[in-house]
Amino acid sequence: MAKEITSREEDYSQWYIDIVKKAGLAENSAVRGCMVIKPYGFAIWEKMQAQLDKRFKETGHVNAYFPLFIPKSFLSKEAAHVDGFAKECAVVTHHRLMNDPNGTGVIVDPAAKLEEELIVRPTSETIIWNTYKDWIKSYRDLPLLINQWANVVRWEMRTRLFLRTAEFLWQEGHTAHATKQEAIDEAKQMQDVYAEFAETYMAMPVIKGLKSDSERFAGAEDTYTIEAMMQDGKALQAGTSHFLGQNFAKAFDVKFQNQNQKEEYVWATSWGVSTRLMGALIMTHSDDEGLVLPPKLAPIQVVIIPIPKANGVITEVVENIQAELKAKGISTKYDKDKKKQPGFKFAEYEMLGVPVRLAIGKRDLANGTVEVARRDTKEKFNLPLEGISDAIEKLLEEIQDNLFQKAINHRAENTTTVDTWDEFQEVLEKKGGFLSAHWDGTEETEEKIKEITKATIRCIPLDQPEEEGKCVFSGNPSKKRVIFAKAY
């Protein structure tokens, strides 16, 4: 493993890439814009999945799976939806290859042209709503609460590992409801689920809000979002939950009979989070020494390193510690590798973001102690072997809390309330971060601000109190502050 990571100060973007590569999370593949998620990165993703999946099921959802391919005609049934996705679709036109008659290799067999092209799903609303049409007849079939874990493809012009890749992994929930209110409640509920997961598991504070018209999902009435602040002050949309109104029901003719024997279109939501959360996790906590993982998502929570090398006595002590920790549900790794020196291992596990490191040598055996190092603060101290597992359990909780608190503080320090246009530009330029400002609610103003400053409205916060004010740009009256920021 290479030793050097570009510092955040020197080049934040390169720092991010270095972390992803050197911590073995992912790498670029032979396919443009598509990444290989490596075992360590995937292990983190699996921990995220497990927690999210549990929460989806606790809120009454079930998993299913829909096809990767969508007939081209489906996509165009909802006007706003096709507008939003048409420009980034991969299209399947043929189903067979043949030997190249003029040389070596294979070519697409022209005789194998598909009658209707297939789109590789950029999202599954259309294929799912086409299916729901057959599943929903009565109010008794509602609500329909389904989630799928899948890959999707969006042919992005420019990609970045985890943050934006041409193919990415995600989950997409698609629900159908009898009433508007129920669908809105569902969309908000899932936003809450995402926020709770982000904060308690990823230790990443998020702002719950509503997207402005221009940032809304293609085909949605309202998009509920969770927005996080990265260490460079830029915003990252970490998850979205859409109230789709009756748009897809109308597009796919999905009606049900209510209790009064009247036919109605159903109300819909969709919601998703993706492997982008990996990027969010990295950019929220990591430092110039490597990845920093919150204990709740770390594949290895405690690494134990023998000093100078494993022997029978040390191994016996370590195995006891491991057994105690395992009983508490704490994952450990005992690195007995004799070829690598302790110093190398220290650096290596720091790179991997393992929250707690224990070192045990002769000195410790004599004193009945262990050397404990925490990844988040880089502090080292000795703890008695007696009761070590209780101490580590507490320490892991403390690290989890500390990371969250640090992230909250960082966000607070980089959130500025601004009231004038000069102030807006100056703060954005010199300090960055989130700007809480009044906005007149028009798309024109938002667009102009974006043109001039590159900052967009990240969200209209839900918990923001109403407050009379004047739009920071137009001076027109405004009732609420919104969050502006430059975004990933």
Place this chain on the structure above:
RNA sequence: CGGGGCGUAGCGCAGCCCGGUUAGCGCACCUGGUUUGGGACCAGGGGGUCGCAGGUUCGAAUCCUGCCGCCCCGACCA
């Protein structure tokens, strides 16, 4: 799609301008030994269609032409 950069061993690079022995270095890998409380050292060893295809030449990693790919920055997006 615009701008920039890069394709040479698993990884990171030098060599190319100015063509000329067996294409080199660091890390990693293999063997042996000494080490080991913050990235060890010594000795020996294995590994290359120099991105692809043409061309120039006695001779091409190096010069010319075309192609392909990747990365970074911007416009578009989770």
